Amino acid sequence: MSKKNLLNKIAKNLTKRKDTLANEIQEKHQEVGEWLKDHEKDVSSLSKGLSETIATSAATGILLLSSSSLPVKPDSFITASETTISESATKTKVQSTEDPGAVIAAKLAEILPSKPRQLNEEEMKKVEDTVKESFGLDAKGVLDGYKLNTNYSYMGGEQHLVRFQGDTLARHVRNSSEWAMFGPAGMAPGRGAWGYFPNEEYERYYMVVQTFLSPNWKENPKATYDWFKFRKVLAINPHTGQAVTGVIGDAGPAEWTGKQSGGSPEVMHYLGIAGGPRKGDVLIFFLDDKDNKIPLGPVTRKVGQ
Amino acid sequence: MDSLYRQLADTQIIHSHLDKFEFEDSEKEQILEIVDHIFHHRLLAVVLEGLVEGEKITFIELVDSGNHLMVVDYIKTKVVNIEDKLKAVVEEVHQQVMEDILSAAER
Numbered sequence: 001m002s003k004k005n006l007l008n009k010i011a012k013n014l015t016k017r018k019d020t021l022a023n024e025i026q027e028k029h030q031e032v033g034e035w036l037k038d039h040e041k042d043v044s045s046l047s048k049g050l051s052e053t054i055a056t057s058a059a060t061g062i063l064l065l066s067s068s069s070l071p072v073k074p075d076s077f078i079t080a081s082e083t084t085i086s087e088s089a090t091k092t093k094v095q096s097t098e099d100p101g102a103v104i105a106a107k108l109a110e111i112l113p114s115k116p117r118q119l120n121e122e123e124m125k126k127v128e129d130t131v132k133e134s135f136g137l138d139a140k141g142v143l144d145g146y147k148l149n150t151n152y153s154y155m156g157g158e159q160h161l162v163r164f165q166g167d168t169l170a171r172h173v174r175n176s177s178e179w180a181m182f183g184p185a186g187m188a189p190g191r192g193a194w195g196y197f198p199n200e201e202y203e204r205y206y207m208v209v210q211t212f213l214s215p216n217w218k219e220n221p222k223a224t225y226d227w228f229k230f231r232k233v234l235a236i237n238p239h240t241g242q243a244v245t246g247v248i249g250d251a252g253p254a255e256w257t258g259k260q261s262g263g264s265p266e267v268m269h270y271l272g273i274a275g276g277p278r279k280g281d282v283l284i285f286f287l288d289d290k291d292n293k294i295p296l297g298p299v300t301r302k303v304g305q
Numbered sequence: 306m307d308s309l310y311r312q313l314a315d316t317q318i319i320h321s322h323l324d325k326f327e328f329e330d331s332e333k334e335q336i337l338e339i340v341d342h343i344f345h346h347r348l349l350a351v352v353l354e355g356l357v358e359g360e361k362i363t364f365i366e367l368v369d370s371g372n373h374l375m376v377v378d379y380i381k382t383k384v385v386n387i388e389d390k391l392k393a394v395v396e397e398v399h400q401q402v403m404e405d406i407l408s409a410a411e412r
Contacts, residue, residue: 009409051348
């Protein structure tokens with residue numbers, strides 16, 4: 001047998017084995033086969049990706065060591081918008097080192113009713129003053145003449161929202177710790193009321209309010225729809241003082257749910273209501289931030305612009 | 306970086322057999338590339354077999370995302386004794402490849 005024929009025979013044997021394995025994977029794990037078909041990929045690209053992942057992990061000592069989480073944020077997850085926000089955040093000035101959360105919780109206990117309901121003007125003003133004093137933020141119950149149906153609501157946990165075509169749940173988290181915290185919420189198949197978010201940070205800290213029940217809606221639905229789009233808001237858990245800045249990213253929940261607002265998995269986590277029934281009392285106020293200086297995310301210190 | 310299979314397996318044995326047939330380096334590389342694919346497939350099969358319904362899609366989405374840390378963390382959490390299984394796959398593929406090479410030469 002010539003060398004060339006022998007080479008072809010060996011290659012043929014091995015290729016047959018390789019193809020048989022690929023077929024077996026698709027037949028035995030049909031959901032994987034369907035996923036590959038839907039994503040126009042093949043077994044080879046998937047298996048090669050896995051192998052490269054393990055090779056990298058083995059080379060760097062990650063594999064075969066303890067399974068502790070490795071909270072490293074890959075560069076690929078850093079977006080331009082995030083950089084801008086971070087730069088903006090560094091310009092803020094820390095004015096106090098006391099825990100504003102504990103302070104604000106004590107003060108809100110004296111202001112708020114025992115159960116969530118729309119606040120009256122006096123209560124709203126007291127909350128605004130308390131937020132300004134504790135966090136240094138200009139929170140408004142009414143801004144530009146627009147208001148929510150209620151500033152004090154039952155907030156329920158929402159799912160991640162699709163940010164672009166082909167988005168996957170795994171892309172919404174930055175490390176295995178986040179996967180454990182924010183992965184179980186899952187990802188809703190649709191987009192929010194205003195379509196795709198313009199950046200990752202908006203989806204990460206999005207909230208849901210009943211725009212359709214806003215008093216402004218009846219007067220001018222189109223203008224109200226536009227005004228609420230990605231409007232920056234502050235949410236506070238009045239029982240703990242935990243607070244998060246975010247944007248309005250979707251309209252809901254339906255009235256029959258008994259909830260009046262919703263929060264992304266990250267928002268729920270930073271408000272301290274991600275556990276158990278994933279529901280809790282939350283204050284939502286608009287942020288007067290025309291210069292877009294307030295970064296999104298958990299608020300843990302008093303800041304000044 | 307070498308492929309995972311070439312990092313873990315003693316490919317010198319395969320090389321020495323191929324040397325007997327006086328294959329050029331490029332020809333040996335052609336064969337080893339197919340071996341790499343066989344190993345990739347077997348590794349994927351072993352991990353999938355260790356996952357239950359619902360976890361498989363999550364797993365392949367993680368792989369597709371390219372986040373190495375999360376993929377490995379997920380595998381280590383979900384698949385029992387993954388390191389041992391990995392070594393077993395290396396051994397199994399090595400045996401099968403040698404069979405394929407030798408059987409081709411016998412005909």
